[in-house]
Amino acid sequence: FDVAFLPSEVFKDHDVRIVVDLLRATTQITTFFDGGGSVLVPLKEVEAAFEMKERLGKDWKIMGERGGLPAPGFDFGNSPLELLEAGVPEFAIITTSNGTRALMRAAEGCGRVLAGCARNAEAVCWDALCSGNNVGIICAGRNGEFSLEDTVCAGMLVEKLLALAPANGAEEMELTDGAMSAMALWHHFGPDITVVCQESTHGKILSGLGFDNDLFFCGEVDSSSTVPVLKDVDGVPALVGR
Numbered sequence: 001f002d003v004a005f006l007p008s009e010v011f012k013d014h015d016v017r018i019v020v021d022l023l024r025a026t027t028q029i030t031t032f033f034d035g036g037g038s039v040l041v042p043l044k045e046v047e048a049a050f051e052m053k054e055r056l057g058k059d060w061k062i063m064g065e066r067g068g069l070p071a072p073g074f075d076f077g078n079s080p081l082e083l084l085e086a087g088v089p090e091f092a093i094i095t096t097s098n099g100t101r102a103l104m105r106a107a108e109g110c111g112r113v114l115a116g117c118a119r120n121a122e123a124v125c126w127d128a129l130c131s132g133n134n135v136g137i138i139c140a141g142r143n144g145e146f147s148l149e150d151t152v153c154a155g156m157l158v159e160k161l162l163a164l165a166p167a168n169g170a171e172e173m174e175l176t177d178g179a180m181s182a183m184a185l186w187h188h189f190g191p192d193i194t195v196v197c198q199e200s201t202h203g204k205i206l207s208g209l210g211f212d213n214d215l216f217f218c219g220e221v222d223s224s225s226t227v228p229v230l231k232d233v234d235g236v237p238a239l240v241g242r
């Protein structure tokens with residue numbers, strides 16, 4: 001098992017990659033499907049999101065953030081609690097500062113990309129193991145910098161992968177330096193992921209914007225069995241829930 005701390009790293013060869021942007025993109029993506037959404041198209045840029053909406057039609061909504069808040073013209077922001085309260089649309093496009101970019105980057109050279117967070121931790125690990133034992137976890141980071149909450153969450157996922165792998169037939173498991181380091185951070189800062197979120201730089205920024213409740217929501221472990229998978233849907237790379 002491997003952990004990359006940033007999407008800009010040179011990735012190893014992986015059978016499957018789990019992208020983690022705990023605050024909040026991959027939590028938001030998981031919540032979209034938990035709330036009944038069907039297809040979610042991740043894009044890097046705001047302009048591309050509006051172009052895609054033009055192309056796909058008026059049933060499609062745009063969600064995401066810039067600076068933690070919805071960009072002008074977006075239908076939803078990036079708060080999973082606000083999304084659930086407003087009612088999840090069936091079809092949406094999502095663009096966020098780091099998470100959607102990490103997803104697109106993870107898809108380079110890897111055929112199976114999953115969105116992981118604390119809420120779907122066990123489910124995403126189990127799904128990943130079904131694709132092979134060479135699992136890479138890609139932390140989204142924040143504006144090109146290391147992010148504590150993503151890495152602690154990645155460490156928790158490594159521990160879960162170790163626990164689940166024997167039941168999936170794995171006999172030998174190897175951890176890269178990245179995986180061992182992430183797991184050490186998890187052992188040091190865990191097990192309360194919400195506290196990690198509250199102490200992290202990004203968590204403090206979200207708290208300043210009034211999103212304290214999101215930190216609790218994003219810190220809940222194993223409350224979802226949804227596994228968002230990046231697939232080709234009618235020629236467009238899109239996330240679908242499993």
Ligand code: MLT
Pocket residue numbers: 021023024025026065067068069078096097098099100206
């Ligand atoms: C990101 O992609 O950077 C995040 O999801 C930002 C956020 O929700 O605040």
